[in-house]
Amino acid sequence: MLDIPNTIEKRVSECMTSPVVTVGPDDSARTAAEIMLRLHVSGLPVVDAKGRPVGVVSESDFRFADVVTRQEQRDSWVHILSGGQEMAKDYLDALEREVDSVRQIMAAPAICVDEAVGIEEAAALMNEHRIKRLVVLRDGFVVGVVSRADLLRLFAPEAHPPAKPVTPEFFEAAVEAAIGAKPKPTQAVAPAAATPESITAAALKNLVLQFERNKNQMRDDVLRMGKEKRDEQVKLLLKTRFTDQEFAHLLTKAREAAARGETSAPALVFPCALCNDGGRAINLPDPDWPASLRGKAADFFLRWDKELRPLGFALTARIVSFPDGFPGDAELSLAWGR
Template identity: 35%
Template sequence: MIARELMNRHFPYVTADADVDYVAKLLSECDIGVVPVVDEALSPIGIVTRSNLERARAPIRADLGDIPPFLLRNRAKPTFHPGPFALRDIMTSPAISVSSGAALPEIAKVMEDHHLKRAPVVDGHKLVGFVLLREVIQAIASGGALPPHERPVLSIRPRERNFCEVATAEEFRQLVAAHERELEAERDERRRAVAEMREQRIRELAAQRLTDAQWRELLANARKAASAGLAEHMLTRFPSQLCVDGGRAINAPDPHWPETLRGEPADVFRRWRNELHPRGFKIAAQIIDFPQGLPGDAALFLMWGGRS
């Protein structure tokens, strides 16, 4: 067994400019009893324990004296009030660490030589975990230092993630990236759903025919437009995809655009050609919107402007 297999991966850490009272709060919330201090490269440069904080505690007023130990028994630890110290003044430095590939005997020797109860684990120079002396002793007693073929299986219960963990900025960036991927997937799904609905609507429109009642209603609405002083009226509006060329001929404009019409718009054009064109009415087609720069809806306009 090596340090990487035994180490605790979830722990808080701070830089040397952290507030001492903040470090005290981390120590009270975490169960490993130590907060490592790292530099910008996440290399351990020191550690802070409860004993380090005691040296930074504001001195007790002389007229009060120390509180007798029997009065503190079974009571909650008092709120920490730091004195005029910076974290780098009270931390233990340098931080004695072990390599993530160190074997149990090597870890035990380092901890024994330096009288450590806890030791940072580094991968290269980067802090990646912590090993506790009690877990090293337990692993050795369980046979963790034996050769692999003689080593009994040792199951170490993973520590639960708790509220005292401190994430890295990289973890936060990964969370942002994951959120953006989810949003993009949702947008893609919405676009796909809209496209499917539009295709279904186009299929329905292509099969739809203009009834006599609908034609009479279109002409009645055109008459109302003329009564209101208008010189033209929109007879019908439809998706440009209803045209066999997606509306390109209408947008060009190409004089053969009527040949691209399907469904009800084709019927409207034929009724105009047969009934209204001989009476002096004109018809025009136009793309009336361009979502994302592409032809959107098209429309057919009945026109009667100018003097007869």
């Protein structure tokens, strides 16, 4: 019989997966997807350069609409970018290759728990936020992940043995297995004898071709999901507004930035596709760039014009990313000068 009271007294550190593979916010969505596919996991912590958590990227972040909706969104987006003119094939091909960064699709902030916390508290936190995993911290830095399955294993350890930690060695072996290479053995194993009949040039050529097909298919799938995610983001931003909570948070950020001696603070980052000219006016820059804004970006501009400009605040716009050499994301920043 299970000793449930004693099990509940256990700590997160006793059931978490550690160490854990992480990604950075500026890594591509393709990188995150490939890692999840190869390691057979459904989510990854996102950490900054010092190993502190900034978010979580999971399978649900790669969901996309049906084929008809995707095609309609693509046609609409291309029309916006072209201004009604015919577009060059190279430009269209570049749009198809566009892919989001992890920062653009991750859930933030990460829901975290200290490794010393009891599993009962961890389970309550998962239930409260309706999530499947928690990022585990030690002194503010990521050391592991604990999932619902990890907690359940404590109550049925024999039926569900703990999963092996995702170590760098495990990750390397998984990558090699995914591309058809032979994983490094943990102990010396006598290789099978090769004969001219079993190893031919044609057979090896077929292996190379299969590898290329698998790699290209994975690349195409991730790029497609990234573009569809971006289309969904634009569709959402066309309908949403800059909320009072976001406005108050911006003013708080501005005060903190000024205390650090800075003269501006970013207010909103959005895909250039949200502009009716694909971000061309902002990139030039054209003095009439505000007229190109739509949706949430336009709503913020109007609010700045009504409430913040009379107080002496300026508003600047710039393109912050150029995937494949084309405008990707734009940023509106609140400025107050010296």
